[in-house]
Amino acid sequence: MSISRRTLLAAGAVAPLAAGLAPGRAAQSNAARFSLGFAPHEGSFASRGGLIEQIAFAADQGFTAWEDNEARARPVAQQAQMAKALSDRGMTMGVFVASMPKWAQSRPLLGANDDAEREAFLADIRSSVDVAKRLGAKCMTVVTGFRDPKVPLDVQTARVIDVMRRAGDIVAPHGLAMVMEPLNTRTDHPGVYMQSIAQGFAVARGANSPGVKVLADLYHEQIQSGNLIPVLDMCWSEIAYLQFGDNPGRDEPGTGEVNYANIVKWLRARRYTGVIGMEHGNSIDGRAGEDRLVAAYRAIDAQ
């Protein structure tokens, strides 16, 4: 992997020579740090350069966390480079995806009669432990696959609970947790097994492992179920990670129907100190959209 001069500048390894920039200021920022752990991802600040430049820019804007769904597929050297960039800026690594469905094939079927897909899932989890350690991540996303129309749903649930418990036995001794992501079937992912935070809660309680928790992605939950604050309240003991995104459109807070200001107030009352993934796009392209993204998070952080 070649490392560009822009990357080195972003990492603060080369004194900035651009007119008007004082030497040594590249990795510094006057922006106040966000009080909650909002986590952008590669693409949030695409106009600023590649992965490492975007991390540096996010830090300069006051963001204290980062997430990267794609991290598992990145070369080891790039994973290490990203971890260093985050640690240099005092940022927390959020989730990466440990096991991703084959969307076009509607697989895996973790509740099906055949053991093979459960074993392949467990192999993904085993190999994700080293990735998590390299990145400094504490949580990894898992999507529990698709429903098998030939098997009663309750039987599938029992099998998903069993395989998640076995996966929990793999990650928990390392201080890691898998966070199962319920997804909506109405806009994005017809046929997925886990469709609500409440269903995730049931599987997590059944698995009864510190390594098996729920990722509450409020974009998906709003589409599928709504009633966001009462659901968070009921299921809070099993929720280990949050993601935001407005609906419709899956863009930054303020572009849709979700009252994120009130959700932030609720999280503050709960003294939530974890990461909140910004798993959405920008409603406007380019730098104007990036400015709007930062402003949207400043507005809800002020609650």
Ligand SMILES: O=C(O)C(=O)CO
């Ligand atoms: O595919 C999606 O919509 C997800 O949120 C997966 O992380």
